[in-house]
Amino acid sequence: MNKVQIIESMAVAADIGYADAERVLESMICRVIEAVSANEQVRIGGLGSFSQSVRSARIGRNPATGAPLKIAASKSIQFRAGEAFKRQINQP
Structure with missing residues (x-):
């Protein structure tokens, strides 16, 4: 499963638009990277x-x-x- 497929799956499962699901996933990825980079x-x-x-x-x-x-x-x-x-x- 790639990123596009994850976004599509999230959109269907959460009954939200593709763009909203993409923003949520991108935001989560950024927060994880920021926190781990700060040694959290x-x-x-x-x-x-x-x-x-x-x-x-x-x-x-x-x-x-x-x-x-x-x-x-x-x-x-x-x-x-x-x-x-x-x-x-x-x-x-």
Whole structure:
């Protein structure tokens, strides 16, 4: 399912127009990005939580030559599925 399909599905399920559903989804995405960027955890009941994690700098290896490389520290995003989501996925 892609973004357009999600918007269409939301519009039908909520009995609202496509443009309204698109604004709601865009707003939600922006709020999640802003909060996680500010190092806040975002919890959405029934779905899961988004949080920021930090990867420290480390030494890696070039797979072709085996030469050591310095890998810079970076931030990444973690998503942890909620229990209801996990139960739904694991139903036979």
